[in-house]
Amino acid sequence: MKEPVIMYRESFWYLIGVGALAILGFIFNLWLGIFVSLLFLFILFFFRNPRRIIPADEQSIVSPADGVILEVAEVLENSYLKGPAVKVSIFLSLFDVHVNRAPLSGQVEYIHYRPGKFLPAFKSHASEINERNYIGIKNSRVKVLVVQITGFVARRIVSFVKLGDNLNKGQLFGMIKFGSCTEIYLPKDRVEILVQKGERVFGGTTVIGRIKE
Structure with a gap:
């Protein structure tokens, strides 16, 4: 479509x-x-939505948002992945494209909305206490968790998907209005991380990780 x-x-x-x-x-x-x-x-x-060329490589995982990487950190993700993961946090300024795109093709297996505060999205602890929406996507190779997080200005999370929906890599699945943060959690033992803190990424285009064989 x-x-x-x-x-x-x-x-x-x-x-x-x-x-x-x-x-x-x-x-x-x-x-x-x-x-x-x-x-x-x-x-x-x-509210622009520029055309993007989505990498065809099935092993690649693309960024779910435009912005600058605030953090790449090893964590324990217990809500969906249930184990060691690498968290990639992406800060979206007012001037970035604010649509969210599926990082890989797969089925929406997990959705959880959690109310919270509205601290500036670039604050390190904002991702822990701000309003957020979790979306877990799984395919035959791997599963990932994407988190939409509001900020001080952004106070509206929009999601276009429901449980059981099938997404293509790079497909729109939501947006966060007026400045925000998007996080993606990747299973540590299944994905090679290809980005680092401070790097600018583009949703649906920048390859942030590759599924290990």
């Missing part, structure tokens, strides 16, 4: 509200109208 260039459904009410304010702004004050019009353009920019 062809993906939209702009996430119209998720941005509709923002565009309607700001568009109406822009019209009123031009009626009462030219500069106010110009300012609100720029805000309208920023919303279009924020």
